[in-house]
Amino acid sequence: MTLTSPTGPKRSKTQFRTHAAIVSLALGVSVTLPAVVAMIAPTPVIAQEFPAFRQALAEGVGESRALSSFYREIGYTEVWTGAEHAARRSALVSALSRAEEHGLPSARYDLQGLLAAFNAVQTERDRGFVEARASLTFLQYARDISSGVLEPSAVISDIVRDLPRPDPAVLMREFTAAEPVSFIRNLAPSAPEYARLFHAKRELEDTIANGGWGPTVQAGSLQPGQHGSAVVALRNRLIAMGYMPRVATARYDGMMQRAVQEFQVAHGIDPDGVAGSATIREINVAPEERVRNIVVALERERWLNIPRGDRHVWVNLTDFSARVVDFDQVTFQTRSVVGSRANQTPEFSDVMEYLEINPDWTLPRSIVAEYWGALSSGGARHLNMIDGQGNVVPREYVDFARYSPTSLPFNVRQPPGPGNPLGEVKFMFPNAHAIYLHDTPSRSLFGHSVRAYSHGCIRLQDPRDFAYTLLGMQEVDPEAYYQRVLRSRQQTRVSLLTPVPVHLVYRTAFTSVTGRMNYRADIYRRDSRLYDALLRAGVEVGA
Template sequence: MTMTPPRFALLRRVTCLACFGLALVAATPRADAQISLLQQTVAEATMGDESLASFYRDRGFEPLWAGADAASLERRSALLAAMAQTTAHGLPSWQGEIDALLAELRAAQTLTERGRAEVAVSRAYLKFARALQTGILEPGRVVRDIRREVPYRSADELLMLVADNPPRSAMRKLSPATREYARLMREKFTLERRIARGGWGPQVPSGKYERGMSGPGVIALRNRLIAMDYLAPTARAGFDSTMHDAVELFQADHGLIVDGIVGGDTLRAMNVDADERLRSVLVAMERERWMNLPGGLGKRHIRVNLPEFMARVYDDDKLTFETRAVIGARGDDRESPEFSDEMEHMVVNPSWYVPRSIVVNEYLPLLRQNPYSVGHIEITDSRGRRVNRAAGFSQYGPQSFPFSMRQPPGPKNALGQVKFMFPNRYNIYLHDTPSQHLFADDVRAYSHGCIRLDDPYDLAYVLLAPQSDDPKGLFQSRLRGGRESRIDLETHVPVHLMYRTAYTTPKGHVQYRHDIYGRDAAIWRALERAGVSLEVGRS
C-alpha cells in the first residue's frame, strides 16, 4: 500500500476549507445587523490585546480570515498551507495548530462563533509569522552572552502584510529574504537527502593520511570524500594528487590548515557525521531569523564571525575588506558577546582605561604583593591624579579598591595604536594589538572580550575612504602626532558581532567551524525542547 507523505496529506486536508467558504456564502445573509454582531464579537475578543485591537479598529473590525468572500478563503488557505511547511525552515511541526484551527473554523456556524474564530486565526497567524520571521527562541534566555535585540514586528505590521498583499506572496515574505538564508535552506535539504541515504558512510580510521599512501584507511577516506561531494566517484585506491586537492578544499571549508594531509584536526572534522552538520545548519537558520532586520544589515556594514576569527566589511552585500581577528578567551566574563551596534568613530593613539574586572581580578593581587608591579599602568584617583605607589595597596580588596588604572598611548599599549568605537553597554570594540604573533594561530581566542584585528590600519583606510581623498594620509598624520586623537565617521557603520558555526560563501560553499563557546550546542538543545527535530527525509 502506498503511504501519503505527512506534509502532502496535511496540504490535502487544508483544501477542505474551500467547502467551509462556500457554505458561508450560501448560508450567511448580508444584513447590517448580522455584520455588526460579527464585528462586535471581534471587538470583544481583542479586548486586552491592544496591538491586535488596534489593527481591527482601523478596519472597523471587519474580518480578515473568517469572511464568506473569496479573499478571506484565499487567506485561510494560504496560511494553513504555509503552516504545513514549517519543517522546511527548521521549525517545529505546526500540525497541532493546524488541526485546532480547522476544528474551530468548521465549528463556526453563527456570527458570534465566526468572530471568535477570526481572532483565533489572527493569533495563530501572529505566532507562526513571528516564528518564521524572527525565530522561536529568545536568544538571551538560551545563552547569556547573546545580547542581540531581535527585530520583532508589530501585530499591526504583520497583519497588514496579509491585508495588503496577495496571501501566498505575503506568506513568502515572512521568512528572511537573504541569500544566506536561502543557501542554508538548500544545504539543509542536501544534508537531509544524504542522511536518508545513510549519511557519509563509515568514518575514516585513526591515523595520518597523505599523498602516496594506500590501504583500507585511504579507501575509507576516498569514500567519505565522495559522499561529501569533495571528490568525483572513482575506483582509484591510492592517495593521489586528485585526492590531495579534495582534502585541501575540505580543509579550506572547515577553517583548517590547508596542507592536504589528513590527521589530527582534519580527521576529527572529517569524521563529524551529517546529523551534526545538519544541527549546525538548523541553528544557523534560527540565528539568521534573529537578524532579520527590516532594512537588512546595512548598505555598508562590518561582520565579525566569532567562531571563524574573522572581521569583514561589506558594501552592498559585496565583500570589500577582511582581516583575521582575535576574540575573547573561553570562560566566564571573557567570551565575546553577540550584538549589533553602529561604529561612530575611531581613536588614534588610544589610552587604555583598564576595565574594573581586570583591575581587581588580575592587577590588584599583584599590587598587593608589590606596589610597583605593572609599572606601565598609571594608577589614578577619582580626580584623575596619579597615586603614589609607596603607600602600598595591601589594605584594599576587590570591593574597596578606590582607584582607576590607565595605560597611556604608545607602541606597547594593549589597544595598539587605533581602536574603532561603536559605544555599547558591554564596553566591546575593535582594536589594534601589539601581540601580532597571536594571528598565526588557527584558534584565536585570547582577549578579554574585545576584538583584536590583524590589519587595523587598512580597516581605518577603508572606513575613511568615503569622507577623505587621502584616507591613508589623514590616518597616518594623526598617528605620527603621537597624541590621542578622535576621528568621527561622517556616516556611521553598523557592526554585527555574530556567531555562525555554519555559514555560506557567495559562491555557495558551506563553511563549518568549531563551536568554540558551546553556544550552538545550547541553542540546539533549546530548539529540540521547542519541538525541532532533524525531520530526515520529510522535507
C-alpha cells in the same frame, strides 16, 4: 442538500467534503491544497446571527491588545472566514505546511487543529472563534519566521539582540492590503544568507534520506601517498560532500589532497592537505549533526532580519575573523582573536563612530585585580593612577592597604606606547559591554587555528589595513593620513564621517557566496544550548 455519513449525523455537502479532506490528509491520501482550502470555507448562515460572530471574535482576540485594536478598526469584520478569503486561507495553510522546512516549531501553529476548527463550524459564534484562531496563528507564524522562535538573551545572557519583532496591528493591516502569497513569503529574512542556508538544509535532508555520506573513515590520520580501505572511505565521503568528482582511485593522490584542502578551508582547519586527527574528526561528523547546525544558523539569521548597512563590519566569533562588507561583498578581511571561554565576547550590533590612534588603555576592574599584587607592592610602573579630573596621581600618594581592586578610587591606565595592549589603534562603537576592536603587540596568537584568548575585546591581525579601509571613505590618501597621526604619538580621536554598523555574530554554520557550507567549532557551546532550546520550543529535526 445533505449527505449522511454512515458513522455520524447529517452534514451539509460542504461539511462532508471538508471532513473527507481532513481525513484524507490524516491518512496520507493525496489531496491538492487548493481543494482543501476551498473546502474549509465555512457554510454561510443567516444574517441575523452576525452579532454572535462579532462577540466570539472579540472574545477570541481579547488577550491580544494589538489584534483587538485591529479588529475594532475594521468593525469586527472577517479577514479569513468569508467566501472571498480563499486566497488568504490558501497562503496561510501553505506556509504552515512548510514551517518545518524553515526549522520552525510546526506544532506551535497546529495546522491540523486549525483545519479541524474550520470544519467544525456550525454557528456564527463558531466562525468568530475560528476567525480569531486564524489571526492568532498567522501572527505567531509571522513573528517566528521574521524575527525568531526564541528570546535569545533568556537562553544565553551574552546574546544581546534587539529582535525585530513585527507590530501585530501593523502586520494585519499590511497583510490584508497585500497579495497574500507574496506577503507571507516575504516574511522570511531577505538576506541572501538565509536563502542559501535554507537550500543547504533541504539538500542535506535529501542526502540523509538517500543514505548520507557513507561509512566513516576508520583511521587516526591519513596523508598523501597512502592507500587502502581508509583512503577509499575518505575518498567516498569527499565525493558525497561535493569536494571531489566521482573517481575510482584508491590512493591519496594530488586530487584527494586538493579536496582535503578545500574541506579544511571550509571547516576552519589549517589547509595543509593532510587528513590529520582534526580533519578526520570533521570528516566523520554525521550529516544529521550538520542539519542541526543549520537549523540554529537559520534562527540566528531571523534575529538579524534588519538592514545591516550598505557598508558594515561583520565579526564572526567562531571563525576568528573580521570583515568589512560593502553591498554584500567582502572588501577587507583579517584574522582576529576573541574572548576566551572564561571571558566570552558577547553578541550584539552597534555602530562604529570613531578610531583612536595612539590609544591609552584604561584597565577594567577585573584586570586591575590581576595586577593588584604588583600595584600594591610598587611594581607595574607602566600603569598610572588617574583621578576623577584625569590627572595622574603619584603612586606614593596611594595607600593600597586601604583599598581593594573594586574600591580603588582611581582609574588604572597605561599610556600610549609600543607595549600598550591596545597597540597603535582601536576602533570604537561605544557600548555597555566595553567591547571594541583593536591592535595588539601579541602577534604570535594569530598563528593559531583557534584564537580565543582575549578578555572579551577583539584583536585584529591587520589593524592598519582595516583602518585604511574605513578611512578610505573620507580621506584621499588614508594611509598617509593615518601614518601622520601615528607619528605624532599623541592620542587622537578620528571620527568616522559616516558611522559604520558593526555586527558581532556567532555562526557555526555559514555559507560562501557560492553556497558552499562552512562549519566551525562551537567554542562557547552556545549553539548546542540554543538547539536544545529550539527543541523545547517544539522544533523537530529529522522527524
